[in-house]
Amino acid sequence: MRVLLISDHADPLASPGSGFQGGQNVYVRQLAAALAGHGCTVDVATRWEAPHLPRREQIAPGAQVIRLRAGTPGPLPRDRFGEVLTDFAEGADSLYRRSGGYDVVHSHYWYSGQVALRLAQHHKVPVVHTYHSLGAARRAALAHIPRAAGPEPFSARDAAERRIARRADALVVSCPSEAHDVEHLLGAPALRTHLVPPGTDGTALQPIPQHAARDALGIPSGIPVILYLGRLEPRKGWQDLVDAFVRVHERHPRARLLVVGGGTGATADDETRPLTDLAQEHDVRSSVDLRGSVAHDKTALYYSAADVTAVPSHYEPFGLVAVESMACGTPVVATRVGGLAWTVGSPDVGALVPVRDAAALGSGLLSVLRMGRDHFHRPCLDHVAAHFTAAAWMKGILDVYRAAARERSPIDK
Ligand code: UDP
Numbered sequence: 001m002r003v004l005l006i007s008d009h010a011d012p013l014a015s016p017g018s019g020f021q022g023g024q025n026v027y028v029r030q031l032a033a034a035l036a037g038h039g040c041t042v043d044v045a046t047r048w049e050a051p052h053l054p055r056r057e058q059i060a061p062g063a064q065v066i067r068l069r070a071g072t073p074g075p076l077p078r079d080r081f082g083e084v085l086t087d088f089a090e091g092a093d094s095l096y097r098r099s100g101g102y103d104v105v106h107s108h109y110w111y112s113g114q115v116a117l118r119l120a121q122h123h124k125v126p127v128v129h130t131y132h133s134l135g136a137a138r139r140a141a142l143a144h145i146p147r148a149a150g151p152e153p154f155s156a157r158d159a160a161e162r163r164i165a166r167r168a169d170a171l172v173v174s175c176p177s178e179a180h181d182v183e184h185l186l187g188a189p190a191l192r193t194h195l196v197p198p199g200t201d202g203t204a205l206q207p208i209p210q211h212a213a214r215d216a217l218g219i220p221s222g223i224p225v226i227l228y229l230g231r232l233e234p235r236k237g238w239q240d241l242v243d244a245f246v247r248v249h250e251r252h253p254r255a256r257l258l259v260v261g262g263g264t265g266a267t268a269d270d271e272t273r274p275l276t277d278l279a280q281e282h283d284v285r286s287s288v289d290l291r292g293s294v295a296h297d298k299t300a301l302y303y304s305a306a307d308v309t310a311v312p313s314h315y316e317p318f319g320l321v322a323v324e325s326m327a328c329g330t331p332v333v334a335t336r337v338g339g340l341a342w343t344v345g346s347p348d349v350g351a352l353v354p355v356r357d358a359a360a361l362g363s364g365l366l367s368v369l370r371m372g373r374d375h376f377h378r379p380c381l382d383h384v385a386a387h388f389t390a391a392a393w394m395k396g397i398l399d400v401y402r403a404a405a406r407e408r409s410p411i412d413k
Contacts, residue, residue: 001405003040004095004096005028005044005107006092006108010046011050012046013029014050016231017231017260017262018262027320030390032063033059037394042059043065044059047088048068070084070087081111085115104401104405105128106127108132109131110135116164117163120169128169128171129168130174132318137315141337144356165186169192171192172396172397174317175197176342199390199391200324200327204297204300207329207330207377208301208304210373223254225305227308228257229299232259232274235315237314237335243362244362246362247366251366258302260291276288303324304330306373307330307373308350309321310333310361311335312361314355314356326381326383332349332380334352334353336354346379349380350364
């Protein structure tokens with residue numbers, strides 16, 4: 001099967017953990033590699049953002065990223081992608097013609113969905129779409145956060161997301177709350193909405209003995225370690241985590257908050273400064289261990305070194321980090337929002353706490369630390385093996401692709 005993935009702003013080979021590079025990049029990269037491993041030929045179209053990168057680059061044998069010129073190559077904030085959307089769509093159209101066509105197009109995020117619908121119109125190719133986040137849900141969850149980067153283009157986004165819901169041959173959602181949202185906020189027909197949770201790639205994300213992981217990272221054994229791994233944007237709730245950590249620290253003065261993400265080099269200072277300033281204010285700066293962003297295939301070391309991973313998000317469409325942590329046998333304390341309420345839904349794998357409640361987050365962390373990582377280790381691995389394997393993910397995705405290709409009705413287009 002020949003598959004075109006479209007991932008507008010999220011280059012699958014970009015380093016995640018900084019700016020807008022995170023879950024979507026990882027998801028698309030793993031999807032492309034896994035599909036190729038199942039015999040598909042996969043092209044991923046993304047915007048040519050970093051001019052020093054080649055226009056084509058292999059992701060895995062059988063899968064490549066193709067960077068399309070859209071506007072002047074260089075960084076562009078995600079919310080301004082609309083400025084280059086026409087260029088990007090034209091690039092995708094000419095790629096489609098040059099390539100000889102695809103059996104299915106799978107678009108990621110709402111800008112890409114519009115490009116995919118245009119390809120469907122011109123070439124009668126079936127379209128599968130994954131939202132990754134929904135404008136209406138995001139707006140409702142994040143009304144309290146002022147935006148430094150200016151307003152998000154919510155009305156254009158709402159209209160585009162509804163249009164995609166009506167016209168795509170199939171929607172792939174990652175968790176039940178997303179299925180609920182696409183049906184109730186966008187009016188997507190339940191029959192065309194498929195719940196296919198992403199699975200972790202067992203080769204990169206395997207548990208490492210904790211003492212070995214700590215040795216490798218220079219972290220002493222015997223101290224409580226709380227991990228935060230991810231981008232440092234305000235909606236991730238790291239402010240609540242710093243407040244919660246103060247409470248943990250009162251009880252465990254040797255506790256450490258290990259922070260992975262926020263970029264590397266000069267950009268890292270800009271991204272981490274609000275967090276370090278807050279830690280300084282609360283007198284816990286010396287217990288915060290900042291590591292910057294790390295390559296995705298190195299994250300297992302950090303998950304394995306930790307006693308618990310905190311995912312304090314205010315809005316979280318899915319939250320790959322929670323599943324990755326459990327895949328390494330490390331429990332999770334997460335806010336009861338979006339996908340996290342489902343993935344961390346059993347007390348065997350950690351704890352759920354109310355959103356934006358630092359006291360509850362602190363209590364949740366203390367309670368998981370009290371029970372100890374060993375108590376959760378095996379249940380976490382079993383939970384991932386039961387619900388989030390790469391094999392089940394692939395089977396689900398390929399079933400959706402085949403059905404979309406078979407059942408596509410040209411009348412809809
Ligand atoms: N990540 C990484 N290195 C880092 C920080 C994050 O590889 O330094 C990865 C992390 O392992 C996960 C993704 O970035 O796969 C974050 O995805 P998630 O769904 O948790 O959050 P999002 O970025 O989509 O908001």
